[in-house]
Amino acid sequence: MFYIQDGNFSQSLTTHEAILTVATGSNNTMNYGAGVFAFATSGGASLVFEDRVLRNFLSICNFTLIVGIDDITNTNTLRKLCELRDVYQPKLEVKVFCHNDLNSIFHPKFVWFKIDGEIRLITGSGNLTERGLRRNREAFTISRYTDEAISDFEDYWNLWIRENEENLYDLDDERVTRRAAQNAVRFGAARRREVEPEDEEINISGAITNESATEGINQEAEVQVEQPEATQEILEVEDYGAWTIENNFEVLVAEIPNSGNRWKQANFNVDVFEGFFGGIAGVNEERRILLRHVDATGNLEELEVRQTVSVRSQNYRVELNAAAGLEYPNGDERPIGVFIKVSTRTFIYSLVMPDDLNYNEVLGYLNNSQPRVGNRMRRYLTNVEELRRNCPNLGFWLI
Numbered sequence: 001m002f003y004i005q006d007g008n009f010s011q012s013l014t015t016h017e018a019i020l021t022v023a024t025g026s027n028n029t030m031n032y033g034a035g036v037f038a039f040a041t042s043g044g045a046s047l048v049f050e051d052r053v054l055r056n057f058l059s060i061c062n063f064t065l066i067v068g069i070d071d072i073t074n075t076n077t078l079r080k081l082c083e084l085r086d087v088y089q090p091k092l093e094v095k096v097f098c099h100n101d102l103n104s105i106f107h108p109k110f111v112w113f114k115i116d117g118e119i120r121l122i123t124g125s126g127n128l129t130e131r132g133l134r135r136n137r138e139a140f141t142i143s144r145y146t147d148e149a150i151s152d153f154e155d156y157w158n159l160w161i162r163e164n165e166e167n168l169y170d171l172d173d174e175r176v177t178r179r180a181a182q183n184a185v186r187f188g189a190a191r192r193r194e195v196e197p198e199d200e201e202i203n204i205s206g207a208i209t210n211e212s213a214t215e216g217i218n219q220e221a222e223v224q225v226e227q228p229e230a231t232q233e234i235l236e237v238e239d240y241g242a243w244t245i246e247n248n249f250e251v252l253v254a255e256i257p258n259s260g261n262r263w264k265q266a267n268f269n270v271d272v273f274e275g276f277f278g279g280i281a282g283v284n285e286e287r288r289i290l291l292r293h294v295d296a297t298g299n300l301e302e303l304e305v306r307q308t309v310s311v312r313s314q315n316y317r318v319e320l321n322a323a324a325g326l327e328y329p330n331g332d333e334r335p336i337g338v339f340i341k342v343s344t345r346t347f348i349y350s351l352v353m354p355d356d357l358n359y360n361e362v363l364g365y366l367n368n369s370q371p372r373v374g375n376r377m378r379r380y381l382t383n384v385e386e387l388r389r390n391c392p393n394l395g396f397w398l399i
Contacts, residue, residue: 005126005138007343012278014344015126015140016133020053020286022122022142025115031057034064034157035111036097039072040128042080043239043303047133049084049092051305053286057113058088065094066168067128068106069176074184082171095168096176112153119145119153130242134290135343243292243300243348245396247385249340252276253366255377256323256335256351264323266337272379273316278345279308281316290346291339293322296356298398300348322351329354334377336362340384340396350395358393365390 003013025031048054057063067073067081073096085094097106109132112121124140126132145153161168169176256266273279277289291304304321320337329335333354339347352362365387370380388397 001142003140003142005134005136005140005344007135007137007341007346009344012344014134014288014346015122015124015138016047017285017287017345018122018140018142019048019111019133020051020288022111022120023053023057023113023115024286025113027116030061031113031115032062033057033111033113033115034066035128036066036108037111037128037132038068038070038105038107038109039132040067040077040081041072041074041130041239042076043242044127044129044133045077045080045084046303047130047290047305048128049088051288058091060091062091062093065092066097067094068097069179069183070105071183072127072129073180075177075180076184078171078177078180085171094171096171096173097164097167098169098173098176098179099167112157114150114154117146119150121145121153130239134346135242242346243342243399245340245342245348245384245399247383247388249342249384250276251341251382251384251387252337252339253362253369253378253380253382253387254337254339255366255379256320256337257377258328258334260328263328263335264321264326265317265319266323268316268318268379270316273308276339276341276381277308277316277318277347279316288345289318291318291320292348293320294348294350294395294399296350296358296395298395300399320349320351322349326353333359333363336366338362338387338391338394338396340387348396348399352394358391361391361393 003018004011005014006012019035023033049058054063065081067077081094085092099106109125109127110121110123112119121143122140123143124138126136126138126140132138252272254266254268254272256263259265259267268277270281274281279287279289287308289306289308291306293301293304295301302321304319306319308316323335326335335354336352336359337349338352339349341347352359366378366380368390369382370378372378384396387394
């Protein structure tokens with residue numbers, strides 16, 4: 001089956017969700033899998049390998065991950081991969097494909113699982129980065145192999161592994177860490193200059209570009225792997241391009257209803273759940289809603305990964321970390337959630353409370369756009385351009 005990952009496409013399925021779906025089986029006994037990606041970031045690795053589906057798989061099954069080091073993959077990525085390897089050992093094996101061919105780059109993107117008596121293969125264009133898995137416009141296919149085709153596939157895969165043993169290195173190999181440090185310095189320098197690399201993933205302006213390697217990837221550099229200033233900057237800007245906003249992006253301004261001490265699980269009707277958040281009522285595939293809260297100073301907070309949850313009342317819940325520990329306001333004033341859709345089922349949001357300095361600004365905008373009718377919760381759909389014009393003091397504009 002052929003799929004397109006495109007935030008503007010109503011039938012978009014993300015590479016991230018596809019991986020979780022094919023990794024889900026009825027019986028994980030004696031199953032295993034592998035993934036090969038040209039580039040990886042710590043955020044991309046976390047999205048996949050810290051999800052419940054992969055945790056369950058790796059609790060009893062083996063998986064081999066191979067990532068390239070020609071570009072993007074940096075010291076921060078290696079630390080995350082080491083952390084994941086140690087958490088799942090001995091089930092998760094991680095290798096780095098490191099070569100000396102100056103006239104080619106390591107560029108595959110595929111993942112497969114042998115599960116429930118078949119091999120499920122995803123072959124596509126998206127890397128193991130937050131942008132590749134969720135934000136970029138990508139395409140991929142899901143293929144299934146059964147019976148004798150399984151042994152043919154495994155023989156082919158094992159032959160490739162054997163003939164490339166000299167290119168597969170451990171995460172802590174000196175050659176790997178040196179290349180990763182070079183990538184970190186180049187990546188950080190480009191961010192500091194606020195110049196978009198010609199061929200690379202990080203894009204300060206927010207426009208979407210393809211990931212490919214830059215020149216000079218095999219040049220030696222006198223760089224220490226543990227370099228606090230460089231690694232700190234990488235930690236702050238890594239995967240940043242997955243969360244930039246454009247004026248035409250969809251926005252939902254929504255009053256959050258009172259659900260007692262569970263009001264952080266914001267309820268929405270099916271129209272909002274499907275039409276804006278991208279859920280599909282009754283679908284049991286591994287769909288994930290990704291959110292990052294933006295505070296008043298423009299700080300992008302911790303990633304929130306949510307399964308789409310429906311309840312018998314036909315309301316659909318999206319849990320908001322920003323509401324954790326907060327009391328629901330008394331009186332007629334309601335919390336207001338402002339959600340910006342940056343891609344398929346991927347959002348940045350601000351939770352605006354009555355005691356926040358910009359609450360009256362947002363409330364006034366909502367009152368002018370959609371006057372209150374009785375006790376109904378208001379849900380107003382707009383775009384970033386209109387929101388920016390009417391609510392200039394929101395933290396989004398400081399990102």
